[in-house]
Amino acid sequence: MKRCEFCSIIRGEAPAEVLFRNDNAIAILDIRPIHFGHVLVLPIRHVETFIDVPAAECEGLTRALQTVTRAVVHALRPPGFNVFSNNGRAAGQSVFHFHFHITPRYADDNIKFILQLKKYQQDEMSEYGRKIRHAIDPSAVPTQPGR
Numbered sequence: 001m002k003r004c005e006f007c008s009i010i011r012g013e014a015p016a017e018v019l020f021r022n023d024n025a026i027a028i029l030d031i032r033p034i035h036f037g038h039v040l041v042l043p044i045r046h047v048e049t050f051i052d053v054p055a056a057e058c059e060g061l062t063r064a065l066q067t068v069t070r071a072v073v074h075a076l077r078p079p080g081f082n083v084f085s086n087n088g089r090a091a092g093q094s095v096f097h098f099h100f101h102i103t104p105r106y107a108d109d110n111i112k113f114i115l116q117l118k119k120y121q122q123d124e125m126s127e128y129g130r131k132i133r134h135a136i137d138p139s140a141v142p143t144q145p146g147r
């Protein structure tokens with residue numbers, strides 16, 4: 001495996017401002033924050049994206065995520081916050097050890113996702129729904145198109 005900066009932090013070989021740790025996750029301050037108090041919550045196990053996190057370790061990871069999100073909100077009292085993750089280079093992932101971001105948000109902080117929202121045509125929505133439901137449970141009875 002290529003040297004991973006997050007694995008180095010987890011092993012205690014690289015410095016980090018550690019906020020929290022449980023059996024499955026560790027929370028650290030991001031060294032290049034969107035806002036001060038921007039936190040990264042990462043699985044102890046090296047996995048590349050969210051879907052690679054073993055199911056048995058998801059609860060510990062998401063519990064850490066909520067515990068630390070609450071702490072950020074209680075400690076810093078921002079009027080809002082984002083919880084997000086980037087998965088894959090196309091989605092903006094830059095460290096390929098999966099991590100959630102927690103960042104405080106403030107009114108008019110000039111951070112924007114520039115979105116061009118699409119519109120489903122005719123049966124497209126039910127077709128996307130069918131594909132994803134099938135991937136969740138291939139044995140599920142398909143719903144009738146057109147409702």
Ligand SMILES: [Zn+2]
Pocket residue numbers: 004005006007008045046047096097
């Ligand atoms: Zn790693």
